[in-house]
Amino acid sequence: MAHARKEQIKLAEALQKTTQYKKHEVECLLRMFKALTHDALKMDRNLFRDVLHNQFKMTDDILMDRVFKAFDKDNDSYINQSEWVSGLSCIMRGNMEEKMKYCFDVYDLNGDGYISREEMFHMLKNSLIKQPSEEDPDEGVKDLVEITLKKMDKDHDTRLSPQDFQQAVEEEPLLLEAFGACLPSYEVVTSFNTLVSEDSDINIQLFQQQQAQNQNRQQAV
Incomplete structure (x- = not known):
C-alpha cells in the first residue's frame, strides 16, 4: 500500500510538470480515475464514452470515438491514468x-x-x-x-x-x-475545474455517484 502511494505521488509530480494542473489537482484526478475504474487503472471505450456523455454532455457518437482516440496516445484501446490527466488538461484548461x-x-x-x-x-x-x-x-x-x-x-x-x-x-x-462539439461547454468546464480545484473526496464521491446513476438510467431505458 505504501509503495502504491509513493508511485501515485511520483506520477502526480510528473504530470504536474506536463499539464495545466497543480499537484493536488492531479492527485484529485487520479483518485477520480481510480473511483470510476474501480481500481482497474485503465478505462475502456464504453466507460470513457459514458463519462463523456453523462459528465461532459457530449452526444455525437462519431466524435466521442475520436475523442477516445485523441486521449489514447499509446493506441492500446484503453485510457490509462496519465492519458486521463493529460487529456483533461487539454480540453478543460488547454490554451488555444x-x-x-x-x-x-x-x-x-x-x-x-x-x-x-x-x-x-x-x-x-x-x-x-x-x-x-x-x-x-x-x-x-x-x-x-x-x-x-x-x-x-x-x-x-x-x-x-x-x-x-x-x-x-x-x-x-x-x-x-466547425465540424461538431468535441469540447465541453463553458458551464461544464467551470463546474469540473471547481470540483478539481477544491480536491474534495466528497466531490469525487458525488461525481462517481452521478456517473453510476446516469448509467443505471440508461440501462433502464
Missing part, C-alpha cells in the same frame, strides 16, 4: 494552440493528417435539421462542405491541413468546433 491540435486530431477521422471533403460531409451530415421536402438532404450538406472549404482551405487543395485549420481558427475562433 493545444485545443486547435486536439480538435484537428478529432476531426481527422482516418488519421491521415488531413480533414478531407468526405470527412467533412460525414461530420456535418447530422448538423443540418432535416426538413420535409423533396430536395435531397445530402445536397444541403454538400453545399455546407463547399462553404466551409471556401472559408478554411487556405491553400486550395480541397482538404484541410493542420496549417489551414490553425490559420482559419486564428482568423475566426468560432471555427474551432
